[in-house]
Amino acid sequence: MQQTTVRNFEKICEILERYERNPAKLVPILQAVQAEYRYLPKEALAYVATSLGLPPSRVFGVATFYAHFALEPKGKYVIHVCDGTACHVKNSEGLVKAIRKKLGLSKEKNTTDDLLFTLETVSCIGACGLAPVLMINDAVHGQMTPDACATVIDKILEEEKEA
Amino acid sequence: MNNTMQDTQNTMWIDNREVPIEGERNVLEVARKAGIDIPTFCYHSDLSVYGACRLCLVDIDGRGVNASCSVTPEPGMRVKTNTKQVRDIRKISIELLLANHDMNCPTCVRSATCRLRELAERMGIEKLRYKPVHTPRAIDRSAHSLVRDPNKCVLCGDCVRACHEVQGVGAIDFAFRGADSAVMPAFCHNLDAVECVHCGLCATVCPTGALTPKPEIDAVWADLDNPQKVVVAQMAPAVRVGLGEYFGMAAGAVTTGQAVAALKAVGFDKVYDTSFTADMTVLEESEEFLNRLNTGGTLPLFTSCCPAWVKYVEQYHHQLLPHLSSCKSPQQMFGAVARKVLPKHLPLEEKELVVVSVMPCTAKKFEAKQEKFNKDGKPEVDHVITTAELGLMLRQVGLQLQNLEPESFDRPLGFKSGAGVLFGVSGGVTEAVLRYVVEKVQGKPLEQVDFHQVRGEAGLREAVVKVNDTEVRLAIVQGLANVEAVTKQIRDGVCPYHLVEVMACPGGCVCGAGQPHSFNPAARRERTKAIYDHDRTMDFHKAQDNPELAAVYAEHYGEAGGHAAHQALHTDYQHRRRLHELDLTVTDSDQEDKVQVRVCVGTTCFLNGSQELLRKLVHYVERTGLQDRVEINATFCMENCGQSPNVRVGNTHIEHCTFDTARDALTQALNPDISSGFAVSP
Numbered sequence: 001m002q003q004t005t006v007r008n009f010e011k012i013c014e015i016l017e018r019y020e021r022n023p024a025k026l027v028p029i030l031q032a033v034q035a036e037y038r039y040l041p042k043e044a045l046a047y048v049a050t051s052l053g054l055p056p057s058r059v060f061g062v063a064t065f066y067a068h069f070a071l072e073p074k075g076k077y078v079i080h081v082c083d084g085t086a087c088h089v090k091n092s093e094g095l096v097k098a099i100r101k102k103l104g105l106s107k108e109k110n111t112t113d114d115l116l117f118t119l120e121t122v123s124c125i126g127a128c129g130l131a132p133v134l135m136i137n138d139a140v141h142g143q144m145t146p147d148a149c150a151t152v153i154d155k156i157l158e159e160e161k162e163a
Numbered sequence: 164m165n166n167t168m169q170d171t172q173n174t175m176w177i178d179n180r181e182v183p184i185e186g187e188r189n190v191l192e193v194a195r196k197a198g199i200d201i202p203t204f205c206y207h208s209d210l211s212v213y214g215a216c217r218l219c220l221v222d223i224d225g226r227g228v229n230a231s232c233s234v235t236p237e238p239g240m241r242v243k244t245n246t247k248q249v250r251d252i253r254k255i256s257i258e259l260l261l262a263n264h265d266m267n268c269p270t271c272v273r274s275a276t277c278r279l280r281e282l283a284e285r286m287g288i289e290k291l292r293y294k295p296v297h298t299p300r301a302i303d304r305s306a307h308s309l310v311r312d313p314n315k316c317v318l319c320g321d322c323v324r325a326c327h328e329v330q331g332v333g334a335i336d337f338a339f340r341g342a343d344s345a346v347m348p349a350f351c352h353n354l355d356a357v358e359c360v361h362c363g364l365c366a367t368v369c370p371t372g373a374l375t376p377k378p379e380i381d382a383v384w385a386d387l388d389n390p391q392k393v394v395v396a397q398m399a400p401a402v403r404v405g406l407g408e409y410f411g412m413a414a415g416a417v418t419t420g421q422a423v424a425a426l427k428a429v430g431f432d433k434v435y436d437t438s439f440t441a442d443m444t445v446l447e448e449s450e451e452f453l454n455r456l457n458t459g460g461t462l463p464l465f466t467s468c469c470p471a472w473v474k475y476v477e478q479y480h481h482q483l484l485p486h487l488s489s490c491k492s493p494q495q496m497f498g499a500v501a502r503k504v505l506p507k508h509l510p511l512e513e514k515e516l517v518v519v520s521v522m523p524c525t526a527k528k529f530e531a532k533q534e535k536f537n538k539d540g541k542p543e544v545d546h547v548i549t550t551a552e553l554g555l556m557l558r559q560v561g562l563q564l565q566n567l568e569p570e571s572f573d574r575p576l577g578f579k580s581g582a583g584v585l586f587g588v589s590g591g592v593t594e595a596v597l598r599y600v601v602e603k604v605q606g607k608p609l610e611q612v613d614f615h616q617v618r619g620e621a622g623l624r625e626a627v628v629k630v631n632d633t634e635v636r637l638a639i640v641q642g643l644a645n646v647e648a649v650t651k652q653i654r655d656g657v658c659p660y661h662l663v664e665v666m667a668c669p670g671g672c673v674c675g676a677g678q679p680h681s682f683n684p685a686a687r688r689e690r691t692k693a694i695y696d697h698d699r700t701m702d703f704h705k706a707q708d709n710p711e712l713a714a715v716y717a718e719h720y721g722e723a724g725g726h727a728a729h730q731a732l733h734t735d736y737q738h739r740r741r742l743h744e745l746d747l748t749v750t751d752s753d754q755e756d757k758v759q760v761r762v763c764v765g766t767t768c769f770l771n772g773s774q775e776l777l778r779k780l781v782h783y784v785e786r787t788g789l790q791d792r793v794e795i796n797a798t799f800c801m802e803n804c805g806q807s808p809n810v811r812v813g814n815t816h817i818e819h820c821t822f823d824t825a826r827d828a829l830t831q832a833l834n835p836d837i838s839s840g841f842a843v844s845p
Contacts, residue, residue, distance in 0.1 A: 009777075009781070009797070010778065013774060013778075042350045043797075045349075045350075046349075046350075046742050046799060047764065047797065047799075049349075050742070050764070050765065050766055050769065050799065051769070053766075054333075055327070055332065055333025055334065055336065055349070055358070056349035056350070056357070056741075056742060057333055057334060057335055057336035057338075057347075057348055057349040057357070058327075058333055058336050059349070060336070060338055060349040060350055061336040061337045061338045064338045064339045064340070065337075065338075065339070065340050066340075067340075
C-alpha cells in the first residue's frame, strides 16, 4: 500500500480545516483527500471520520457508494475511456482492448503493478463530437484509434523515464 | 385535489371509509388506525421515515401511487390501499427480494417471526418467477451478542437507523451500491472490531433473520447433560413478563412461577432470581450515591446496570467514567454472590458450579464474557441465554409454558423485594434507589413507596424528589442518543442532576433484544405495566426489607457499601478504542532497527493538540535527518484518554506528552547509551 507521507498528512489536516470540520462537507472533503492520495486509504477515512465526529461506517458508506471514490490505490495516470453511446458505436471497446494489451491489464486488473496507469471506462464525458474519446488525467484525447492509444502511452512512458 | 368540502372536518377517506386525522404523521399511520395493516419493512414508528421498501404504496386520488409512509395526511384526501396496481407492485417487490434471498427458512431462527416470509405468504406468492441470483456472503459470528447474516438482509435500513438515531452509535451502515449494497460495519470489519455496544436494537427492528441474538443454548445443554456439574439459573426481572409471548400469551402476561418451572423442567438444579442481586445493587448503589452526595464526590452518579450503556461511556465519554457507579450489574453481582454463597449453602465443590443467566438482553452476553469478570479462567457467569432462547429450550423438550404448574424460586438467592423487580423497566432503578435513599435520609419508614414522577415513556425524563430539605434531582434516559444532552451539560459544567439512570433500550430491559420477537406496538406498555403490577403484589417493596438479602450480607459481606462488599460486588471501567488496526503511517523507514513513534490522534488526544505534536515530531525527524531510523504513526486511541495526549516511543509510553518530552524520549531510544535530556544534533 502506498504510504502516507508528511505532505499527505499535512494536507488532510489542511483540507479538514478548509471545510471547517463540517460533516455536511464530507463529499468534497473525500474528493480533496482522494486528489491527494489518488485513492482513499481506510486509515485516512478513519481519520476523517474521527475529525468530523461521524461514525466510520457512515464515511465508509459514502466512500463506497460513489464510483468516483476508490478504496484501492490508483495509478499516477488515470485513463478514462468514454463508453457513452457515441463513443461506443465508434469502437471505444477497441480502445479499451488496445490499452489493456499495451499495459498488461485485464477486466479484473485495472491498475499496473508500478502504479503508473489505471484504466477505467466512464459513461459519457460530454465530448461526443470527438468520439471515440478518452481522458488521461485532465487531458482530453479525441478521435482516438487503438494505435493512437499506444502512442500516447509510449509518450508518457518516455516522459516518466526522463523525469 | 378537491378538498373544499372536508376542509373543516379534518377527515380523510381510506378505501371509501371516512377516517379522522388525529395528528398522525403519515397516511400509513392513519390506515393502521383504521385497521388496515399496510405491509412495510422500512417503516418503524420510533425511527425516521425512510421510504425505501416501497411496500406501503397506496393510490392517492389526484397524486397516483405513493409510499404511504412518506405522505402527510390531508383533510379530504382519498386513498385506496388495495388496487390491482398497488397489489401488483407490492408483489413484484417481494418477488424480487426473494430472488436475492438465501431461502434457508427451515434453519432460520426468525422463520416464525419473519416479515419477509409472512408477506410472501400474504401476497400469495407460490413460486419464484425470477431467476435466483443470490450469491452467499460470509456470516459474521464474531461478537458474543449478535450474529449478522447479510444473506437474509432486505436492505430496509431499520437497523442502520436504530443504531444511529436511537443509540447514537452508528456501528453499521449501508456500504457499496446497487446490487452490491449491504449493511455492514465500517471497512467490512466484523461487529466485534467496531463500536457496537451489543444492545441488539438492530435485531429487534430487523424484519428478517439478518441480525439475531447469538444463541448459547448448546453450551447450556452440554452443562445440563454433564453429571459432574450443578447448573443454577438466574432469571432477570424482565423475563417473567416476556416469556409468555413466546408461547402466544398476551403481551405483559406475568409467568414468574411457570418460568421457574420451565427452567426446572429443562434440567436446572436450582433457579434463582436476578432481582435478588438487583436488591443488592440497590443497597450498594444507594450507599455509593449517599456517600458521593455527602462527601462532595463525583456527581451525577450514572447507573451501571446496562452493559450497552457502560460500553458506550467507555468508548465515547472516557472523561465521564468516574460518574459511573462502580457497582457491578445485577447479573455479575449474582455470579459473584453465587460463587461465594452456594458452595457452602448447597453444598457443592466450587468447580462443579455452572451459573447460567436468563436475560432479556444481548449485551449481557457480551458483559459476561469480559476479561474482568472472568478471573483465572473461571467466569462469574458461564452462559447467558435470552428469554427467547429459554422458550426455545422448553419447546425443544416438548413442553408448553401454559401447561406447567408454577413453582417457586429457590432460596436464599431467589427472594426479592419489588424494588429488585423494577429493574426491568426504564425508571425502575431510580425508583428502587429512591425507596432506599429517601427512607435512610429521613430516618423513618417510607410510607409511600411509589415514585410516579420517575415513570413514563419519554427518552429523557426529569424528576425532583424532596428529601427533608434537600432536592434530589434525577434524570432517566432510555435510548443512548438521548444521553448526549446530559453529557453536554456535564462538560459545560451546568448539569443539574444528582443521579442519571441510563438504559440503552427504549422501554428498558422489558424491551431488550433477548425478549421474544414482537411486532405488537403495545408490547412495551403492557410489559412495563406488568412489572409495576408485579411490584404491587409483592410482600416487600424496598430492597432494605429483603430478609434473605440481609442474611447474606450478615454472613458474607458485612455492611452494604463496606470493604468486603466493595471487593466482591464492585468493578472498574476502562477506556475502549473504537477503531482497530487503522494506524496512519506518516513517515516510514525500511531499516529493521527503526524506532517506532506512535502519536494518538483519537478524539481526546486530538482535542488536546496531538495533531500539532505529530506535526512537530515529523518536522523534527526530517530536520535532523532521522527519517531512516524512525517511523512515525498516527494511531487511534491508546485507551488512556484521561492522560492525553498519549505518545509511545519504542516501548516507552508518555502521558500528557509535549514535544520536548517526546523528543527526549526519541533521543533516548535512538541512543540508549547516553542519558536523556538533550536532543541529537543533526
